[in-house]
Amino acid sequence: MIGAPVFIDRIGKAYGSQTAVAEVTLDIPAGEFLSILGPSGSGKTTLLTMIAGFESPSAGRLVIGGRDVTAVSPDRRNIGMVFQRYALFPHLTVAENIAFPLKMRGICKNLRAERVDRTLDLVQLRDYARRYPHELSGGQQQRVAVARAIVFEPPVLLMDEPLGALDKKLRESMQLEIKQLQQRLGATVIYVTHDQEEALTMSDRIAVMAKGQLAQLGTPADIYHNPQSAFVADFIGKMNFLAGEFVGETAGNQTIRLGDDVIIDTPGAAPGFDGPARIGDRVRLALRPERLGLAMRGAGGKNALPGRIETSVFAGCFDLHLVRTDFGNGEIIQVQVPANGTGSPFAAGTLVDVIAERDCLRLFTDAEA
Structure with missing residues (x-):
């Protein structure tokens, strides 16, 4: 054939x-x-x-x-x-x-x-x-x-x-x-x-x-x-969306405010973003759960998203953590962390930083919601 x-x-x-x-x-x-x-x-x-x-x-x-x-x-x-x-x-x-x-x-x-x-x-x-x-x-x-x-x-x-x-x-x-x-x-x-x-x-x-x-x-x-x-x-895979505000662009980075004290930078050429955006525009930040990590509160460094563990579920090859953010409207972020066989150190109620790999961040206009 x-x-x-x-x-x-x-x-x-x-x-x-x-x-x-x-x-x-x-x-x-x-x-x-x-x-x-x-x-x-x-x-x-x-x-x-x-x-x-x-x-x-x-x-x-x-x-x-x-x-x-x-x-x-x-x-x-x-x-x-x-x-x-x-x-x-x-x-x-x-x-x-x-x-x-x-x-x-x-x-x-x-x-x-x-x-x-x-x-x-x-x-x-x-x-x-x-x-x-x-x-x-x-x-x-x-x-x-x-x-x-x-x-x-x-x-x-x-x-x-x-x-x-x-x-x-x-x-x-x-x-x-x-x-x-x-x-x-x-x-x-x-x-x-x-x-x-x-x-x-x-x-x-x-x-x-x-x-x-x-x-x-x-x-x-x-x-x-x-x-x-x-x-x-x-539609393709699992995705977290966070509402934010475009506050500017510096050295090729798009700067997004997610809360009063939460600022995050995304690559200027982030696919999906149909900018250029104007300061004050509402945007949506998209993050894949498997591209996120967790650290104890204060240890996440730049682009850390503060939150609290709501619940953790063992899903075989990974642990799924549901984290309620401490900013915006308190959205839930799903975080998939590879299972290590010894159980997760992040119990319900633990204050954490969600760590996003910079190249995994995707930005979309709020009109696409």
Whole structure:
């Protein structure tokens, strides 16, 4: 299988006066694994169904492998699809389910058998060929659905929340299996999910959707570490937000007042900040919990945020501390500290300084709240 490039050119979809997708443009190279990520109602599934041909766009065009397929019916787009509901035929065996797309395409019986055998090996289900869907686990059914989608060697594979029905451990295992399979096949995959961890784990790039628009496009690391809006920062991973006031800029540093006696400096080029800001503007400071540390009160040094431990929770590989700040409106800051196996020295009620790594600070305008 060789992947095909996909060009989504200003695609839009409206239902009467309601806009579901607002002129989204995406240029997806052959063989890329692109996740479309967003909350419910963000337009991600509508975008996918337009790529599949099940919905007609109100505007724009779609090009697959250099061919304009905007007006082409779904069955002539040569696209594989996997849905959350696997839609397996209950009266057909695993092998017969996988063979079905080949049969519909008029592939001869011998070639069908050869391709089915090869695909069963790819998804590690050869020993289950004669079983029926009800005799399989959820993970095995999901593999059959993937096998049926790839057996006719489509250059593009669309997946709509395919792992949503699985439990957490199985879902994590299947994420890696699908990614490894995609890399072996070289297929172009467009994968819709609302699960941020899933998107970060599997994708070459992530397209974050919000209210029908493309909020940000980038690699998982770029999306996570350099969110370009407060929405993306809040949606991807855990994030603390603190309200502040812009008080000036010196030597490339943005200076923010968080409280009467709490001043913090952020890098002047902090991604997400759509300055230049004016003195007195309200801003929001964003901090990842895992990029924060704790020290006893007075030992935190520059950029320390004073507070009091509300509670501490052991979460396996880290201790999660909830710290109520001594400034502003007394917001709660989440701090993740690697667990050392001996228990946390920060008991409830302890006065502490939250220490922020300077390069982890992100600044956003208050209007983005």
